[in-house]
Amino acid sequence: MTTTARGPVGGRVPHAVWAPLPVGSVTLGTDAGLGAWQAASARATVPHCLDALESSGVLDNLRRLLDEGDPARHDGPYRGFNFADSDAWKTLEAVAWDAGRTGTDPHEDTVRAIVDLARTVQDPTGYLDSHVQGGAAPSGTPYADLRWGHELYVLGHLLQAGIARSRAQGRDDLLTVGRRWADDVVARLVDGEELVCGHPGVETALVELARHTDDPRYLDAAVRMIDLRGHGRLGSGPFEPGYHQDAQPVLASTEVTGHAVRQLYLLAGVTDVYLETGDPAWLTTLERLWEDAYGRRAHVTGGMGSRHKDESFGDPYELPPDRAYAETCAGIASVHWCWRMLLATGQGRYADELERALLNVVAGATSADGTRFFYSNPLHVREGHDGSSEYSPSGRLPWFACACCPPNLARLVASLHHYVATGRQDGTLAVHLYTDADVVLPSAGVAPGTSSARLEIRTRYPDDGTVTVRSVDPWHAPVALRVPGWADPARVRLVVDGEPREAVVVDGYATVVPGPDGVREILLDLPLDVRAVRAHPRVDAVRGCVALVRGPVVHCVEQVDVPGVALEDVVLDLGSPVRVAGPVDGIDAPVTLRARGLARPAVPDAPLYADARDGAEDGDEHAGTDVVVDLVAVPYALWGERGEGAMRVWLPTAGDR
C-alpha cells in the first residue's frame, strides 16, 4: 500500500488499526499546503520527468529491444544506471494518481505509447528489464546478479505504476504487463529459486498486488523474499552484507544498517506483510528497528542516512549536518514506512515522523518551480563549499546520473491526498495531516448507523495552528485529530460546535465523539511555538547548537540574509526571543522567524588548533567585540531558492564555543 487500499474503510487491511480510505475519498484544496504542492508537481514536475525519460535515454533503452526494422527501434548504446527503467515506472505512477485525482489525463497518449512499448519488448516469460534484455548487463541473463541487478526493484516500480493506473483510472493495461512478470517470479519462487533483490522495494509492491488482485500468491512471494534475506545469499565484497540488509534475518535484526533507502523500503515491505498476516513477531521487530532509526539515526529534518559513503545509516547518533546524506528517496521511504507503522499501531508518533520528513526533507528536495531537485539534503552548507558533485551541489539540479529521486518525488506528491485521513471499523475517522481537504465517504464506508457524509478540513497549517473540520450534515462517527508530540497538550484548544472541550490526547490523537445530534464543526488549535531544539548529547556533530523549529517546520538561516558577515561566524543569542515574522523577498512562505545573532569573525589566519587557556570557554580565536546581527530563519524546505551560499539548520549558541 504505497498509498491506499481500495476497499471500504477498515475492510481490506486485516491487521490495520487505521485503514486507508477508498481511492477518491479525499480531495485536497490547491490554494496552499499539500494540495498546492500536488498541483505544482502535476503542472511542472511530472512533465519535467516525462521529458527526462526521453532526454536521459530511459525510453530509448526500451526501444533498443524492438525488432530490427521497427521504425521506432533505437540503435544507440544503453544509457544510465542499470535500473533506469524504474524512472519510467515511477513517472507513470505519478501520472496515474494525478489523472485519477483530477479527472484529466493530458499525458494519456504518452502513457499508452510507453505501455505499448513495454508490452512489445516484454520477454515471453514476462521478464522486462531493458538493461539485461538489451545485453548491457555484464551478468548477461536474468537474475544472474541479484546483488546489483536491481531487476526485482524495477519490477516493484512497474507493479506500483500498474496498480496506480488500475486503481486511479480503471485501466489495467500496465498492470497486466507487470503482473505477467510477477507471475513468472512467483512461479520461480515456488520452484525453489531463491530470488531476493539487493535493492528492496518489490516487497511492498507484491503485497499491494495481492491486495489489488485478491491473489495471496503475491503476498507469499513477498514473505519468501523477506525470509531469504540475512543468510548471505547476496554475497559480500567491497560492500558488506549489511549494505544490502543481508547480514541478519529481519527478525533477528536489532539495528537498521547499510543503504538507508534499501533498509527503509524493506521495512515498509515487512510492515505490509505484518498488516496482512498479523504475526506479532514482525511488529515487535519493526518497533525495535523503528526506535533505532528514529531514536538514534534521524536528522531533525527527517532526513535519513548519515553517510555519503555507501549512502548508509551511520553509527548511532552519527548525524553530521554538513555531510548528512539524507537522500531524498530515503525521506520518501521514511514516509512510506511511517505510514504503514501508523496503520499498524494507530500511534501518532509515526504520523509525527511522517510529517517531519514530508514537510522538511521531502518538501525541500524540489525547487519552488518544480523542476530542480536535491538528491542529498544537507543541514549545513559551508562557506567555501565545493558543489561540483551532484550529490553535494550548491543548489538544486535538473536531473541526475542516478535519477531515482525526481520521479520518486512525483509519485509521492501525486498520492499525498491518500495520507491525510484513515478510517476504522467502528466508523472513526482519523485526520493525520492538516491541510485543506474534502473527505467524502460513501455510505458503505461508514459504520452502521452513520450516513454518507462529507467533511471539509480547512486550515493554513503549518503556518497557522488552527484547523477546522466541518460537515454540512451532522456527522455521527468519532473523529480523531492528531495532536503532534511537539504540541503542549495543556495548550491545545478543542472547540466542538462552539463549545470548548478538553483535548484528551491518547496515542497522539484527540478524539471527538459526537453526541446523539452529531457534530458539525470541530476546531482544533495547536500551539505553534518556536522551539529551540537541542539534540541528544551523543549527537556530537551539533554539540552547543540549536535548531529553530516552529510546529513541524524546521528552519534554517542563509548567508543571503546576513550580508556583511560570514554566516559561519554567527552564533545565536538564545537569551533573546525568537520572533515570528512575515515573508522575506524571494521566499514563498508567509511565516519566517527573526532572532538575535552575534557575529564573531575569526581573527585572520587564526590557527586551526590553539590552546584553550586554562579552561576558559572561549579561546582568543575571535576578534573581540561581537557584532549584533538580525538573523532571519526561513523554512528549511525553501533553502537555496535565492542563489548559492552558506546555510545552517543547527546554529551555535552564544557561550558554547
Next chain:
Amino acid sequence: MTTTARGPVGGRVPHAVWAPLPVGSVTLGTDAGLGAWQAASARATVPHCLDALESSGVLDNLRRLLDEGDPARHDGPYRGFNFADSDAWKTLEAVAWDAGRTGTDPHEDTVRAIVDLARTVQDPTGYLDSHVQGGAAPSGTPYADLRWGHELYVLGHLLQAGIARSRAQGRDDLLTVGRRWADDVVARLVDGEELVCGHPGVETALVELARHTDDPRYLDAAVRMIDLRGHGRLGSGPFEPGYHQDAQPVLASTEVTGHAVRQLYLLAGVTDVYLETGDPAWLTTLERLWEDAYGRRAHVTGGMGSRHKDESFGDPYELPPDRAYAETCAGIASVHWCWRMLLATGQGRYADELERALLNVVAGATSADGTRFFYSNPLHVREGHDGSSEYSPSGRLPWFACACCPPNLARLVASLHHYVATGRQDGTLAVHLYTDADVVLPSAGVAPGTSSARLEIRTRYPDDGTVTVRSVDPWHAPVALRVPGWADPARVRLVVDGEPREAVVVDGYATVVPGPDGVREILLDLPLDVRAVRAHPRVDAVRGCVALVRGPVVHCVEQVDVPGVALEDVVLDLGSPVRVAGPVDGIDAPVTLRARGLARPAVPDAPLYADARDGAEDGDEHAGTDVVVDLVAVPYALWGERGEGAMRVWLPTAGDR
C-alpha cells in the same frame, strides 16, 4: 627525494635551504623513539609485507606473465586492485633501506628472485604492469586508461625501490628495470604523448631519478606531467576532475582538492620540481596550498582527508572526528610534502606538521606488534560502532583488499633516519626530529674549516623534553635545533657546554654558533606542558571539545579505562588540572595523562531532539547527578591495543553541552 639525496651536504639540491645529508650519515638508536620503531618494522612489518606479496597474489600476478612452460608460471586469474604491483615495489624499497642501514640483507634471495621475475616479464619497451600485460585491464593496452590505470603510479614506486636499492646497497639491478620503463615514458613524452596519471606519485620518483642519475630528462618529464594537469585530460564522470587534481593547473590552484593522497603526492612532486628549478611561482603556489591544507583541513592528529566518500579533502574546516578518513597513506604523503617544504624554506612549521603526522596518525596506523594496520585513522569511535568495513574497522587488520598502506608504512619507517637532520652550505647542521641518533659527517660534507665529526643525539623525547647533542671532538659548525611551535619560547632552556644561553628562535630553530674552541655538548629542554587544545570555531564537528596534547603527542581516552560508565557520556572537567602519570597496563608508553571527568548518563530513551528550554545550556537529557570519573588519556598512536571499544580524541568539556 623520498628520503635523501646522495651528494655532500647542501650540494645536490640546488634550491634547498636545508639539504639532506648523505646516505648513511644518521644511525638511530634502537632502544626507544624512531629507531625502536624502525627496528620493529624491519623485524615484523617487512616480513609480514613480504609474506603478503605471496598470499595476496601480487607476485603471482607477475608470474602470470611468464612464458607457458616456465615452471614458475602462475595460471590463476589476476588478483587485487589494478595497481597491486606497487605493493611489491614499496616493500622492496623498505627492504633496501633496512638492508643499507643495518648492513644485513636477510631478504636478499627473495629480492633477487623478484628482480629477476620483473626483468623477465618486462615488456621489450620497458613497460611493466602486470594488470595490463596480463590482460586483466578492460582498457587492454598500456596508457589507454590514464585516469584509473595507475601505471605511472606503479612506475613511480618501482623507481623509488630501484633508487633505494642502488643508494643503500649499491645494487643497480632493480634500478635498471625501472629506468628502462622510465626511458620509454620519457621518449613518449618527447614524442608529444600526453602521459599524466590519475594517481600522482611518479613525479617525485622522476625527480629523484634525475638526481640519482644526473640525467635532467627525468626532471623534464616530471615537469611535463605536472603541466599536463588541469586541462581536463583525465576526463570526468562520477568522479569530478578535482578528484584527480585535474580541475585546474597546479599554478592556478588555490585549494587542495579531491583524493587526499593523490593531492599530497602531487604537491610533494611539485615541491621537488621547485627544489630543482627554483622557479618562485611554484613556491608561492605551494605555500598557498600548504596554508589551505594545514590551516583549514588537517586533523589534530595530522591526519588528512575528511571524507570516506572519494577519500577526499572536504570543505574548509570540515573535520569530523568520527568519520575522519585520515588515510594512513595521506599521513605518509603529508610527511613527504612537509619534508620537502622544510628543505625548500627552512621554516620549522613544516617540521612541526611533519612531526605531528609522524608521531600521531602515521605511528598509530601500525599495531605494537607490527603486523596489523589501520587504513583509515578516525579520531572517535562511537559506542555501537559497526566495524564491518575494512575502512572503518573496530581494530587494526592484517591486510586490505587495497593494500597500499602497510608497505607504504614499511618504506617510510625504514627511511626515518633520513628525516632527523639536514645540513647547509655554510656547514650548519639542523636537527629536526629528536630521537637517539648518531650523526656522522665525512669531511667532504662539512663546511671548510671544520673536520669530520660525529654528533650523538640523546633523548627520551617525546616522553621527556630534554635533548642533548654531544660531540667527542669539538664541533665547529653551527647547530640549529628545532623549537616546535607548541613550545613557549620563553620557557625553552638551552645550555651549551654547561652554560645557559638564551634560546633565540628564528624560523622555528634555535641556532648554537660555536666559539673558536668549538662545542661539545648542547642541552635543549622543551617544555612538554599538557595543552587542552581547541579547534578553530569553524570546525563545527568538535565545538565545545578539547583535545589533550602533550608536546607533539595527541592523546585519546578509551572505553577500557572508564569501566562502569559509557565513554560517550563522559565530559572533561577542564577546571581540574590534567596530570602527567605513568604507564597503564597494556600500553607501551611511559607517560599517560590523568584528568577529572564527569559521567552524565543520558536518561534511558531520552529523545533524539528536545526543547532547549528557554536558553538553558543544558537540557534535561542527562540523569541529574554527575559521577566523577578518573580519566586516563593514552597516546593516540597506541589506541585500540586493548581490544575494541569507544575512543575519543576530542573530549566534550563540562558546561558545553
